[in-house]
Amino acid sequence: LFVIDGRNKTQSIKTMPGVERYSIDNILIQCEIATTLGIHMIALFPKIEDDKRDTHGIEAHNENNLICRCVKEIKKHFPELIIICDVALDPYTSHGHDGIIEDGVILNDKTNDILVKQAMTLAAAGCDIIAPSDMMDGRIGKIRNALEKNDFSDIIILSYAAKYASAFYGPFRDAVGAKKLSGESGKATYQMDPRNKSEAIAEVSLDIEEGADILMVKPAMPYLDIVRQISDTFDVPCFAYQVSGEYSMLVAAIHNGWLSEEDAIFESIFGIKRAGASAIFTYFAPIIAKKLIKTHI
Ligand code: PBG
Numbered sequence: 271l272f273v274i275d276g277r278n279k280t281q282s283i284k285t286m287p288g289v290e291r292y293s294i295d296n297i298l299i300q301c302e303i304a305t306t307l308g309i310h311m312i313a314l315f316p317k318i319e320d321d322k323r324d325t326h327g328i329e330a331h332n333e334n335n336l337i338c339r340c341v342k343e344i345k346k347h348f349p350e351l352i353i354i355c356d357v358a359l360d361p362y363t364s365h366g367h368d369g370i371i372e373d374g375v376i377l378n379d380k381t382n383d384i385l386v387k388q389a390m391t392l393a394a395a396g397c398d399i400i401a402p403s404d405m406m407d408g409r410i411g412k413i414r415n416a417l418e419k420n421d422f423s424d425i426i427i428l429s430y431a432a433k434y435a436s437a438f439y440g441p442f443r444d445a446v447g448a449k450k451l452s453g454e455s456g457k458a459t460y461q462m463d464p465r466n467k468s469e470a471i472a473e474v475s476l477d478i479e480e481g482a483d484i485l486m487v488k489p490a491m492p493y494l495d496i497v498r499q500i501s502d503t504f505d506v507p508c509f510a511y512q513v514s515g516e517y518s519m520l521v522a523a524i525h526n527g528w529l530s531e532e533d534a535i536f537e538s539i540f541g542i543k544r545a546g547a548s549a550i551f552t553y554f555a556p557i558i559a560k561k562l563i564k565t566h567i
Pocket residue numbers: 356358360368403404438439440441442443457512513514515
């Protein structure tokens with residue numbers, strides 16, 4: 271769910287037909303729908319006003335920021351609904367990168383210090399699962415230590431451990447307003463090379479050692495071999511993220527009448543499950559849940 275400021279607002283996202291941004295009051299309606307459909311876990315992503323973005327993403331650890339207000343409000347009304355929040359600076363930085371930059375270079379360790387602050391802010395707001403999606407090295411250990419020290423030992427860390435520098439995130443960047451990236455290489459210096467398989471195993475091993483409770487492979491469909499390998503190799507739940515580009519690609523074909531909606535969506539999900547995913551992040555969740563309920567009746 272994409273969150274915006276204001277009241278009674280719903281905005282469409284041009285590159286993701288069917289997915290919308292909602293103000294917090296409308297997010298509550300979506301939570302009600304999710305709960306009714308039997309969806310027990312949601313992920314929240316903020317789109318903040320441009321003037322709140324800066325080079326260091328300071329708004330990320332403002333305890334009154336949009337996402338924290340949203341988490342608190344959801345927990346008031348739906349205490350049982352599990353909330354996942356991203357840890358990464360891209361919704362908050364003026365340049366759109368997940369970390370801070372000096373002289374065109376991402377500063378890994380300085381970024382980690384800010385990510386720890388962001389994670390603590392989210393934990394204090396009531397988020398259940400902290401999901402670092404930034405791909406800095408060493409951040410899982412630092413976040414885990416800080417959680418333990420600050421009495422948040424029950425918070426789960428879902429590490430986007432095998433996250434590729436993918437063209438399929440384009441629509442998401444549109445959704446959170448982080449589309450224009452500075453630097454020509456995009457996020458290739460910290461996300462993984464799509465041609466590289468062995469690094470995925472290395473990244474995952476490190477994250478487990480540092481204290482990750484759940485792993486994420488992302489995107490899903492072009493990386494099913496990685497889902498298979500990780501779920502076979504490690505005794506930790508392996509989630510897969512059917513990302514925005516995978517969603518938009520299917521929706522575009524469905525809207526043109528080139529693919530059959532139900533068959534194509536379900537087949538895409540079966541493939542991810544067959545590859546070994548313990549759970550699937552997908553923008554199709556409401557459609558799938560509705561269909562599952564009908565099937566059970
Ligand atoms: C932010 C983040 C991204 C996604 C989830 N968290 C974008 C990126 O890394 O550029 C992508 C999700 C999607 O495409 O649906 N770090």
